[in-house]
Amino acid sequence: MQLPPGPQTPAFVQLMQWVFSPMSFMDDCVRRYGDIYTLAMLGKNKPKLVFVSNPQAIQQILTQDTRTDFQAPGELNEIFRALLGExxxxxxxxxxxxxxRQLMMPSLHGDRMRTYTNVINTVTTETLDRIQIGQTFDVRTITQQITLRTIMQAVFGLYQGERAEQLEQLLGELLDRGSSPMLVAMLYVPSLQQEFGGIGPWAVLQRKQRAVDALLYAEIQERRQHPDPARTDILSLLMSARDEAGxxxxxxxxxxxxxxxxxxxxxxxxxxxxxxLYWIHKLPAVKAKLLAELDGLNGACDLNSIAKLPYLDAxxxxxxxxxxxxxxxxxxxxxxxxTLAGREILPQTVVMGSIYSTHQREDLYPQPQEFKPERxxxxxxxxxxxxxxxGGARRCIGSAFAMMELKLALAKILSGWELELVDKRDIYPKRRGLVTAPERPIQLLVKSQRVPQQLASASKSFSSSNTIDS
Ligand code: HEM
Incomplete structure (x- = not known):
């Protein structure tokens, strides 16, 4: 079978490059083979993967992925199935x-998101308030607290108490465990998922997962025993849904x-x-522009205004x-x-949109390694x-939700505190589990509190009757 060109190194070597240095591996492949190439990292008898970073080809794939040319089968998402189930x-x-998707979407879009703004503001303020002037903090700890509590509210509604605390703790641990390169390799190659007498990393991950499952099942049980039709959280919507057979x-x-x-x-x-937070504090000009934009709201800022601030958006x-x-x-x-990007692709070929390489295209983003919101x-x-x-049939269902969180949390932090990077050296990306994370912890120093009158009143109005576009 003729596939676009790609490295001829053994599958294991490709897998290791993909696990340990995915971005430089992709950069290298694009340099050698162009914006469509084939990787054989899954090994013998497994499909080869065609990586695509040509916008026209990506358009062809994502606008056709439930039509005649392509499909988006869940069966191919094997690496997630081990953790998330079938x-x-x-x-x-x-x-x-x-x-x-249709069941979950409404809870993550439009008017409904207003209910989460309070959580974002409260968690951000509470967390930063606990840090004294002159102290430093680890950015990830805070951003994880904000996003975990917010998604828990979307999923469970107002959620407090011992089970909520345990779940929060365990989910944090589960994701930390899952971030090691070894575990990523195990996700890509299921035959590596061995328990080794209960002491191997896979076994530890499984134990954490079972503990999370027990809490989730306890919550489901309690809801079944005490149904409350007034609840509008995602779990309630899922529980009240019926399929064609009722x-x-x-x-x-x-x-x-x-x-x-x-x-x-x-x-x-x-x-x-x-x-x-890293980029804003790394680049003084970016921070100055952002602060000017936030200050420019003159107290009339509501959630809609925050969502639409052009520089914050950029x-x-x-x-x-x-x-x-x-x-x-x-x-x-x-x-x-x-035919994709001039290459003939046969039926049953697995293609992946390379978001990273598309975003690094010099023709679209001159000096792609530079952080320039102005683009x-x-x-x-x-x-x-x-x-x-x-995009297409599997476009992220949480995109509007994530953008809202990003904007609200950034507006809250920047308008409330004067922060400074402790270590000003460049930070490069590194794989953390399945995402691209900073290679080392980002530490910020709290220099002073910054509570201009207009921004203080703005944050109060976040929780009022304003809405956000989805
Ligand atoms: C900055 C934050 C986020 C990024 C960069 C992101 C990115 C992505 C990407 C690239 C996909 C695959 C899309 C495709 O194959 O075309 C995806 C799918 C998905 N995302 Fe997100 N996501 C984010 C936040 C969220 C949030 C907040 C939620 C839930 C509240 C979420 C839930 C999902 C789900 C359930 C899918 C699978 C959709 C499907 O299979 O139909 N994501 N996301």
Whole structure:
């Protein structure tokens, strides 16, 4: 079978490069083979993967992924299935997949997001308030707290008490465990998923996962015993949904979907927020422009205004461009012979949109290694040139939610505190589990509190009657 060219090194070597240095591996492949190439990293008898960073080809794939040319089968998302189960929206295909997406979308879009603004503001303020002037803090700790509590509220509604605290703790530990390169290799190669007498990393991960499952099942049980039709959180919506045969979702189905939202909705946004704080404090001109924009709201700022601030929007976009948290889209499968970027692709070929390499294209983003929010003010990029949330049938269902979190948390932090990077040396990206994270912890020093009158009143109005566009 003729596939686009790619490295001829053994599969294991390719897998190690992909696990340990994915970005330089992709840069190297693009330099050698161009914007469509083939990797054989999954080994013998496994599909080869065609990586694509040509915008026209990406458009062809993502606009056709439920039509004649391509499909977006959940079966190909094997690496997620081990953790999230076969009933996760990520593992489902076709009509079932569409149905599950439609169930979850309303809770993550439009008016509903207003209810989460309070959580974002409160958690951000409480966390930063605990840090004394002159002290330093680890950015990831704070961004994870903000995003985990926010997604927990979306999923469970107002959620407090011992079980909520345990769940928060365990989910944090689960994601920390899952971030090691060894575990990533195990996700890509299921035969490596060995328990080694209960002491290997896979066994430890499984134990943490079972503890999380027990808490999720306890929550589901309690809701079944005490149904409350007034609840509008995602779990309630999922529990009240019925399929064509009038059947409700089983406990296992509910567990898979809850775990999907809690994990997909947490680490991704926490990482993006940490990167944004790094860039803003690394580049004084960016910070000055942002502060001027926030101050310029003159107290009349509401949630809508924050969402639409052009420079804040550009900073968030540039953060997601330069080191996209998700390096790839999920896999798509060709149904028939198609021509992509001048190459003939045969039926049953697995293609992946390389978000990272597309965002590094010199022709679209001159000096792609430079953080320049102005690019997003100077021109508009198509959804196939700038695609941090993927596209088509599997486009991220949390994109609006994530952008809202990023903007609100950044506005709150910048307007409330004067912070400074402790270590001003450059920080490069590194794989952390399945996302692109900073290679070392980002530490910020709290220099002083910055509470201009207008911004203090603005933050109060976040929780009032304003809405955000989705
Ligand atoms: C900065 C934050 C985030 C980034 C960069 C991100 C990125 C992505 C990407 C690239 C995809 C694959 C799209 C494709 O294959 O075309 C995806 C899918 C998904 N994301 Fe996100 N995401 C983020 C936040 C979130 C949040 C907050 C949630 C939930 C609240 C979420 C839930 C999901 C789910 C469930 C899918 C699978 C959709 C499907 O299979 O139909 N994500 N995300």
């Amino acid at each position: 009933n996760s929206v990520i593992s489902l295909s076709g009509a079932q997949h569409q149905r599950q 059947e409700a979702m089983t406990d296992v189905e509910l567990r898979d979907e809850l775990l999907t939202l809690l994990t997909a909705g947490h680490e991704t946004t926490a990482t993006a927020l940490a990167w944004a 900073v968030c976009n540039e953060t997601l461009r330069i080191y996209p948290v998700a390096m790839l889209t999920f896999p798509r499968l060709s149904n028939k012979t198609v 997003f003010l100077e021109r508009q990029f198509s959804p196939f040139e700038f695609l941090p949330f993927g």
